[in-house]
Amino acid sequence: MDNDTYDALTNKSFNWLCPHCEITCFTNSYFSSSEGETTDNDDDTEDYDNDNKSGDDDITDSTKNKRKPASKKSLRKEMLFTTLNINFQSIMNKRAEWEAMIHELQPDFIHGTETWLDSSIENAECLPDGYALHRRDRSSGTDRHGGVFFAYRKDLPVNRRQDLETNSEMLWCQLNIQGRRPILFGTLYKPKHDDIETVEDLAVMLETINNHSKLKDVVIQGDLNQPNIDWVNKKVIVNHPASKITAERLLQTVQEHGLDQVVDKPTRLNSILDLVLTNNSSFIKNVEVIPCLSDHEAVLSVLNGFAQVKKKPPHKIYLKHKADVEKIKQDMKIFGDEVNLTVQEKWDMFDSKIKQVMDENVPTKMSSNRRNLPWFTRTHIRMCKKKGRMYSKAKRTGDQKDWEEYKEFCRTIKKRVEPRQKRVRGG
Incomplete structure (x- = not known):
């Protein structure tokens, strides 16, 4: 967006169409009038409500429900x-x-x-x-x-x-x-x-x-x-x-x-x-x-670019390493066998019993959207950052000694991360 357009949207009062979400907006500024850059807090929500109080009589019920445009900073992230x-x-x-x-x-x-x-x-x-x-x-x-x-x-x-x-x-x-x-x-x-x-x-x-x-x-x-x-x-x-x-x-x-x-x-x-x-x-x-x-x-x-993200709902994860194994064995011994049931009915009964026992004896947590590696520690993060700095130095100087130090450090990282990955994953 050029400066003229920004100034126009900041200082003028008119209905405008958001260039990103294509929703008609009824505020008297595209961005916060007090700052050139919005912040991560919700101050812009308060500004938006105050801007619309004076114009409520001129806006129909349908337009009152229009979504407030995202801030300039959040749009940039998205x-x-x-x-x-x-x-x-x-x-x-x-x-x-x-x-x-x-x-x-x-x-x-x-x-x-x-x-x-x-x-x-x-x-x-x-x-x-x-x-x-x-x-x-x-x-x-x-x-x-x-x-x-x-x-x-x-x-x-x-x-x-x-x-x-x-x-x-x-x-x-x-x-x-x-x-x-x-x-x-x-x-x-x-x-x-x-x-x-x-x-x-x-x-x-x-x-x-x-x-x-x-x-x-x-x-x-x-x-x-x-x-x-x-x-x-x-x-x-x-x-x-x-x-x-x-x-x-x-x-x-x-x-x-x-x-x-x-x-x-x-x-x-x-x-x-x-x-x-x-x-x-x-x-x-x-x-x-x-x-x-x-x-x-x-x-x-x-x-x-801006894509319509398909958010995956969180799901339950069983923490099997914390399971009460002895209690599970005792509960499953109580499980009986009904002779007069069909194969499907027996399977449904067995399936429901297994789920019930797991819910009672295995702790759970909800999944997270973060893509974290359980074996990748802060030490590994610091080593990767150091590797990047050593690479930049070797590229800048072109010195063979710097390249040898960089390659040796890459081998060190490999020796550190591979055994831990296999150990955590049980490989």
């Missing part, structure tokens, strides 16, 4: 999504470090490449609680050093778009947005620098998306393994051993479909391999290259 683009080189070999990274960053969406997963591994083994995912593993009988997935918070309305998928390692998912066009997320892995088939498949899918009647914001993230493109200057690097034909075709595809590549720092050695492509760079607020779990760096980006 509209930000965090996405993580990460090359794993085997997610299962780095489970403890991976879960710690998720706990620290709390991303809303995750684009994963080189997952190295197969059908024997369940989704719940790949991610901590609170996330769902769609994935494309490499088929059995082929080199399993690939595969992609797209993970997201369970309370976000995400649907997979299999109609846009081809034989390439490409995955499409759609996020439905409240009051604006949806966001189409693409996760892509191009395993070789001369893999022009994947680039052609991408061009075909982008053409299909552009020809669709309903416009969408498109965000494509992944590892495209094209080291001979200078993404800052948008040109192919000459005298580079990587495929010039594939690089030119990829650049042509990006430019023909109006995409911007927003990562401007190397993600592996001196090359930008892990990309963030979008047809609407205005809603990407920030992009940061951060230390990762493999020889690639990860890309953390912030998107500006």
Whole structure:
């Protein structure tokens, strides 16, 4: 919002339409007239009530029930999504470090490449609680050093778009947005620098998306393994051993479909391999290259959008380690067997008895929406923050000694977190 619009909404008295929730409001200011920035308390509610007292006679009963617009600060919080683009080189070999990274960053969406997963591994083994995912593993009988997935918070309305998928390692998912066009997320892995088939498949899918009647914001993230493109200057690097034909075709595809590549720092050695492509760079607020779990760096980006969140109701959790086992055994001995009952009636009776005994002898608690790791302590949090500082120092100085210290500290973290994770989970 520009300054003129802000001043107009602050000082004028008229009915206005909230640009975010599209509800007509009847206050004489969009924001608090006493402050330029609202606070976390409920002072703005009092201001809202006082503003409307003088105009109650002119407002009908239906308009009195209109919802007060959210404050500028709360709107800003609600509209930000965090996405993580990460090359794993085997997610299962780095489970403890991976879960710690998720706990620290709390991303809303995750684009994963080189997952190295197969059908024997369940989704719940790949991610901590609170996330769902769609994935494309490499088929059995082929080199399993690939595969992609797209993970997201369970309370976000995400649907997979299999109609846009081809034989390439490409995955499409759609996020439905409240009051604006949806966001189409693409996760892509191009395993070789001369893999022009994947680039052609991408061009075909982008053409299909552009020809669709309903416009969408498109965000494509992944590892495209094209080291001979200078993404800052948008040109192919000459005298580079990587495929010039594939690089030119990829650049042509990006430019023909109006995409911007927003990562401007190397993600592996001196090359930008892990990309963030979008047809609407205005809603990407920030992009940061951060230390990762493999020889690639990860890309953390912030998107500006507002989705209709599906809140999961809290549910009861039995604390089995605090159960009165002896009392449970005694109560179950009393359980009798009625001969004249059908199989279904016997099962219903058994099921109700089990639930009754558990409720009486096993303490419970209600689930929380927070995604906490029980094995991840404050010490681990401090170590992760120190790891980030050591990475920033090594990137800034380029000193080999700093890089060796950073790598050694990463190995120390791994030795600390993996045993505790297995111990807490009983693995």
